[in-house]
Amino acid sequence: xxxxxxxxxxxxxxxxxxxxxxxxxxxxxxxxxxxxxxxxxxxxxxxxxxxxxxxxxxxxxxxxxxxxxxxxxxxxxxxxxxxxxxxxxxxxxxxxxxxxxxxxxxxxxxxxxxxxxxxxxxxxxxxxxxxxxxxxxxxxxxxxxxxxxxxxxxxxxxxxxxxxxxxxxxxxxxxxxxxxxxxxxxxxxxxxxxxxxxxxxxxxxxxxxxxxxxxxxxxxxxxxxxxxxxxxxxxxxx
Numbered sequence: 001x002x003x004x005x006x007x008x009x010x011x012x013x014x015x016x017x018x019x020x021x022x023x024x025x026x027x028x029x030x031x032x033x034x035x036x037x038x039x040x041x042x043x044x045x046x047x048x049x050x051x052x053x054x055x056x057x058x059x060x061x062x063x064x065x066x067x068x069x070x071x072x073x074x075x076x077x078x079x080x081x082x083x084x085x086x087x088x089x090x091x092x093x094x095x096x097x098x099x100x101x102x103x104x105x106x107x108x109x110x111x112x113x114x115x116x117x118x119x120x121x122x123x124x125x126x127x128x129x130x131x132x133x134x135x136x137x138x139x140x141x142x143x144x145x146x147x148x149x150x151x152x153x154x155x156x157x158x159x160x161x162x163x164x165x166x167x168x169x170x171x172x173x174x175x176x177x178x179x180x181x182x183x184x185x186x187x188x189x190x191x192x193x194x195x196x197x198x199x200x201x202x203x204x205x206x207x208x209x210x211x212x213x214x215x216x217x218x219x220x221x222x223x224x225x226x227x228x229x230x231x232x233x234x235x236x237x238x
Contacts, residue, residue, distance in 0.1 A: 017046045021060055028063065029174055031207065031217030033070040040064060058087050058096050062103060069107045070218070077107050098128045105139050114146055134160050138179065142186070150190040157183055167202050169209055177207035177219045184226045193230050200226040 020043035027036035040063055047060065065080030081104050088097035101124035108117035121143055130137040137160045145153035158166070161183060170176030184199035203223040214220050 017043055020046060021063070025063060028067060028070075030210070031178070031212050031219035031221075033067050033218060035216070036063075037067045037071060040067065058084050058091075058093070061087070062096065062099055065107075066103055069103070069110060074107065074111050078104075081107060094127060098124060098133075101127070102135060102139060105143070109139075109142060109146055114143070117143060117146070134164055134173075138182075142182065145186050145189075150186070154183065154186050154190060154192070154195075157186065169206060177203050177210055177212065180206055181219055181222050181226070184223065188226055188229060193233055196226055197230045200224075200230070 020039060024036045024039035024043060027033075027039055040060065043060060044064075047057070061080050061084040065077045065084060068074075068077035068080060081100055085097065085100035085104065088094075088100055101120050104120040105117050105124060108114070108120060121139060124136055124139070128136045130140045138157060141153045141157035141160065144156065161179060164173045164176070164179075165171040166176075166180065170179070173179070180199055181203045184196050184203055187193075187195035187199055200223040203226075204220060207217060207219045207223065208214075212220050
């Protein structure tokens with residue numbers, strides 16, 4: 001699509017901007033954050049030449065923050081996600097507001113800032129209760145796990161995955177392989193080596209079915225690392 005837009009002189013239109021963003025979002029879903037980040041930067045360059053209403057739309061700010069978090073730039077991620085949250089609140093845009101709060105909760109979880117993660121999660125629950133929103137329920141289980149309640153949290157997390165189609169592919173669920181990898185990491189952290197190995201194996205299968213490339217996907221890389229750590233621990237125990 002981008003090639004066609006360029007050939008027809010439409011490479012600096014809103015359509016081109018959206019297609020450039022879509023390519024970055026797809027790369028992110030395929031576990032390629034560096035490539036996604038580079039593609040998003042091109043979309044940002046396009047947006048700079050457009051009117052104020054199209055300049056860095058909130059969905060681009062959110063993806064920018066998500067990718068910064070994945071690439072180990074938490075300060076940049078926090079700035080972008082807080083900016084996106086403020087804009088969604090100003091516009092009363094609930095779907096994107098929920099996404100911003102989910103992203104901020106995940107970011108704080110990743111940095112170990114549990115009190116801030118709890119705060120963002122409480123705000124999220126007021127918009128999207130975990131009793132009716134599967135993504136909120138997954139985050140709630142991860143928070144429960146981070147607070148030390150390992151076995152019940154992992155059970156709760158897996159129950160939500162099953163409700164979304166696990167062990168088969170997710171039903172209308174983006175980043176499903178990544179979600180299963182998160183479960184593998186939780187199982188490993190709790191010392192359940194059998195579950196960690198099984199979940200990592202499922203992650204590899206689901207990721208490849210989603211189109212992840214072994215040599216490029218951080219999701220596949222993470223699953224391979226979990227399985228290697230399982231084997232290392234089993235060897236140490238024998």
